[in-house]
Amino acid sequence: MAGGADNAPALEGRRRGLAGLIPGSRKRSRDLALIWLFLAPSLAIFAIYRIVPLIWNAVLSFQFWSPYKPAEFAGLYHYEEMLFYDDAFWQTLWNTLIFMASAPVGIVFALAVALLVDTNIRGRNVYRTIFFMSYPVMTVAVGIIWQWLFNENVGLINYVLIELGIIDRGIPFLESFDWALPSVILASIWQVIGFYMIILLTGLQSIPPSLYEAAAIDGANALQRFRRITLPLIRPSLFLCFVVGIINSFTAFDLIFVMTGGGPGHATDLLITYIYSIAFRLSKFDYAAAITVVNFLLFLALAFLANRLAGGEAGAVKTGG
Amino acid sequence: MGWLKNRFVYTFGGIALAILAWNVWVVLNDDGIIRGEVVSASGAPVEGATVKLTERTLLVARPRGETLTDADGRFTFTGHDLHHLFLEASKEGAGHAGPLEVRLYFKGENVNLHTPLRLDGTT
């Protein structure tokens, strides 16, 4: 997916993109050294803060260990516990899937907004700003704000619903088994929707207008143009949105931590909050590690599934051009 | 100097100016003086009433001072360092007034209370 016009002079030959533009690239080996040098700091950071911890978790998941005791081999004990005895694990897994499945709702809404602000109406930048404004809000604060909006007695949402005559008395949204998860999801969508919108807008703007013009000449109506041109061409952006949606199920940690603490019961526990409470509240780091490994594999599988649906564009996750 | 003319400079410069102005105002008005008056149920100034000053923060409430009114029924506290306080007045035989909540914009703000503490006449 390397872009740019490929009319390079012969001396830089096979290389693409910006290759060969930086001094000292005459020799292939020096070139490679430079590439790895450039990658090194980022790779080091990911190694320290992502890969090593993941390996640590993977090793731990086959052991009995706590901060106070030396490790002992446990075989598949924790995996057995998780898969066959831990109902809470299955519930939190289910909740996580629901949470991720709600991402498309947000994405569809964001796409609608993006299509609207992609027109040449006045004040489109103001709308864009408003829609993005909730994303920079600190998640802890989002939790606090929405906790009160959802409050049974003085919450704005209940007030509006009562005034509209939809309900007679306040619903304790965050304390109810049925409503707690949808409520948390709503708050989460509110926060992340601006981010989706911006990503999609990027994709929309990279579509050459000439394509639409050609389609219009061919007599395609708006819906046909959307299905034949817009959707296929914003697939990379949609893929990125899905990835953000998946990741959102662990960045929502702060939100759930503040709003419900996972309750009532495990109604709003996601895998990530469950792992956290097993590790730090129950001091079962070994068991938490096993769930972490499963969690990672699951998410990875979902990401690659999303990638396949997006047409294998993962390497070219792009937000510009 | 053209590079100075952008919205970043304007915004942060504006904020800095506002902070400066506010601090000058604070320095000029933070002697911690509270002036007020105690009157009887009928509205006459009361001499020798005890006025109690209580500090209030988000965490604590504790007594911070006491004074007596003068012949005109006026009282003055000086040198307080509070921003949220309560005043209560009482005099044997003339009753009780307050507590009156006083909130200030900064610690030790000088304040003249316009409404007097009116004793309720109970004994």
Add this chain to the structure above:
Amino acid sequence: MSRYPHWPIHLALSIASAAMLVPFYWVLKTSLTGENIFTFPPSLLPESPHIFYYVDVWYAIPFLRYLFNSIIVSVIVVVANVVLNAMAGYALTRDFPGKGATILLFLSCMMIPFQVTIIPAYLITSEMGLLNSYVGMALPLASTIVCIFVFKAAFEAIPKSLIDAARIDGVPDWMIVFRIILPLTKPAIATNVILSFIWSWNSFLWPLVIVRDAQMQTLPLGLARFLSVVEDTTGALYAFCVMVLVPGLIIFLLAQKEFITGLTSGATKG
């Protein structure tokens, strides 16, 4: 698309915007009036607003200290992100053995939630002697994968002919970087600045575990700390929320022009 009347679009967008803004309004209103948790219905307009909750908060916690700490950490993160992501993003535009594996590695890393890495990450940070320091707080966020791809896309979009032409004209390489490449990737830089700023400004759990000294706390920690003290005093709590949000929003609103163009116009139109 100008064939359509604009007012339905405005109507739809206005309603949606209003819905998005309600929480902001609510937090601001409550910070000015307080909220009696026993009264129903809640008043929609602020009744006798005052700013004393802000005064209470100001004196209850060392706000400036927290703000200062947050700013330092964010500045480190933002600078590191722009530099390191640009480097990595550039490297990924090149062909080299192991490129596919590297990209795969980056994408997999995105799937590891930070919360589960706390203990090993803490041990490593401790080994590096960076506990309780600004750099220690900033390091995990010093390079972010999404932003690497933003740079990669931006670099790929620079027409190579432009640079070759400059080189043929005898323009020195450093000038090519500063005169051609940087201006063309300005939107990508703005994107990096804003996103990394948001992420570090809001980071909560990591500072929580590695900061021990009360003097090193950042704003989100202060907010959580404050939440526990005044769990029931909504006015003051919301006032603090506003105080925490405002610096971030100011930065965002000031930088959003470049950011929105950065993400939307794409590097091709630079």
Add this chain to the structure above:
Amino acid sequence: MRKLAIALAAGAATLAMTLHPGSASAQEKKITVMTWNIPYFTEGFDKWVAAFKKVHPDFEVERIDMKGTELPTFYQTQVVAGTPPDIVDVQGGLWLQYASQGGLKNLDPYLERDKDYTDRINPQILDNWKYEGHHYGVPLYISKTLLFLNRNMMKEAGITEDPTSFDEIMADAEKMTGGENTGFMTLNFDWLYWPLFAMNGVEFVGDDGKAAFNTPEAVALVKRLADLTEKGVINKISWTGRWVEPNGAFAAGNVGMLHAHAPAFLWFKSKADWVNDESVGAMNMPGGWSTPNSHSLVLSEGSKWPEEAWDFMKIATSGDGAYAMGTGTNNLTGDMQVNEKLMGYFKENLPAVVPILETQLQDLDKLTGNWPFAQDAAIKDAFYPELQAALLGEKSAEDALSEAERKVNRILQRR
């Protein structure tokens, strides 16, 4: 663009300069004390430090205060890194996990050695922190549950006698229910609701160490509670709220009885003008059952200065130090002599809390919900959601209790 270049260069320079090595070596003479959400308790803490420095002038004392939700995370990370805070203030069953895994120092040798300290501490209270025959904590401040009565509502409903049994509580609650009013409410975090079960003869575990709560009596009780909740006699918040919500609802004045721990009183008193010692009655639950919710100080196994830390613990939990704790947080302590002095202080300064605090020293043999399970939190997590579902009518009592029994037994035998 030169501007940008300069900015980048300056940024890189700052980055390089801030890359300095971290804090000094851990072997300095310092003990760290971590308190549980009492940031306002500063004067008293300074007194502790002053008293400690008289004994150990060359030591520094570091204080960390953490909220309950964050304290375990922070503590465990520090334990893994080998730098645990020496002394930790813990609530509920948290200490059990640490103690059962060998993370806390057994205090028996210290308690046996320092008899003059140990004799001051009420043994029944001290035994709250006993696990497998050893003591792991000393009481910092004590509290347990009691029944608050809204006398105004009782009067309106024509109730003149305080209830003396579970049935009477529920009957009175029913009388007070109507409109916005609900008759009864309880706190539910930790095991605070368990006295309701204990007074009906339900036991949590039997002598065989297995779950014993799945009995016909318990099923009938859960059904009854669920039914009363459905009818609004028991306020729903009882099973859903944390502590702000139920206490706030009681403060609103339309809940007849509240089963809560002692500190709740000052909280709702500060929220509502109608609360005083006449309008709110306080009594022990019929039968004397209550769940303690006391705080204790424990000593980390990884402490580098256990002797000095122990000295600090003694200062904080007895004599003048305990008195400072009591007056600073309006609680009683484990030191019985100090408690007498404290009661004098409260009679003088805060007479409204005296009747409440008096209950705190009664019926100390009827404590329940303080079982020394190594996996206390896991058991709570397994049990409460099931019970909650049954109480809110999401599940039948039979199903919920047998499900809970299965889960609890699984945890009890799991390693």
